[in-house]
Amino acid sequence: MGIVLVRVDDRLVHGQIIEAWAPFYEATCIIVASDEAKKNRIQRTAIESCSSNALAIKVLGIEEAVRYAASEAMNKERIIVIFSALKELAQAYNKGFKAAHVNIGNIHHHDGRVRMITPSVYIDKEDEGVLQKFLKLGIELDIRAVPSDRKIEYAVSSKQ
Numbered sequence: 001m002g003i004v005l006v007r008v009d010d011r012l013v014h015g016q017i018i019e020a021w022a023p024f025y026e027a028t029c030i031i032v033a034s035d036e037a038k039k040n041r042i043q044r045t046a047i048e049s050c051s052s053n054a055l056a057i058k059v060l061g062i063e064e065a066v067r068y069a070a071s072e073a074m075n076k077e078r079i080i081v082i083f084s085a086l087k088e089l090a091q092a093y094n095k096g097f098k099a100a101h102v103n104i105g106n107i108h109h110h111d112g113r114v115r116m117i118t119p120s121v122y123i124d125k126e127d128e129g130v131l132q133k134f135l136k137l138g139i140e141l142d143i144r145a146v147p148s149d150r151k152i153e154y155a156v157s158s159k160q
Contacts, residue, residue, distance in 0.1 A: 001028075003069060005080045008089055009105040012037060012082055013047045013057060016105065020146040021080060022055055029077040030057045033065035033092060034084050062088060066097045086123075086130040093134075101140040104154070118143055118152060 004025040009017070012032050022030065037043050038061040051057040056077075060068060065081065068074060081099075083089040089102065106120045107127065114122040121143050123131070131154055134141060141154035 001076065001078045002074050003079045003081055003099065005103060006089070006099040006101065007080065007082050007103045007105050008084070008086055008107060009082055010084045010108055011106050012084055013050055016146050017080070017082065018050060018055075020148070024147040025078060025080060027055060027078045027080045029079045030055065031065055031068065031079055031081045032057070032059045032084075033062055033081055034059065034088060035061045037084070038064070062092050063095060066092050066095045069097055086127045090130045090133070099139060101142070102134065104141060104143045105145055117154070120145055 004027060005021060007017075007021070012034065013030060017030065021027070032047055037047060037059050044059040047059050048057050058068075069079075069081065083092065086104075086107065089097075093099075104117075104121055107122055108120075109122050109124050109127075111124070114124050115128075116122050131141060135155070143152040143154055144150065
């Protein structure tokens, strides 16, 4: 089995993940790959408390998530990996994490120098660079909140 979905979502685990994406992919495990969430005991506890007998949820630091993704244990699960930001996914990719497809669900910036892709995805120049790098590597990028939404493909022709 292994990784069934890689998603960038600054809200991490929430209703769309638990009620739409996990059942759609028949996920057995969600990995939140975030150094910040891993360090924050309250946030980590809140996220992991959403686990059930059918769906394990783990909060791991970026390096820890990369190691887990390469482990034999991963092959026994159907895993959704969630990053809170594109720069975290890029950091993981630079450490050996690989994905052929990335779903972008929610990205919000508040500095005013952003471009709206959808009402839930606002990218800045750094995000644009990461997305362009992923496209050059052949990674398919789609933007949608839930599996039933129309897939918006992010393409090289997108301009800032």
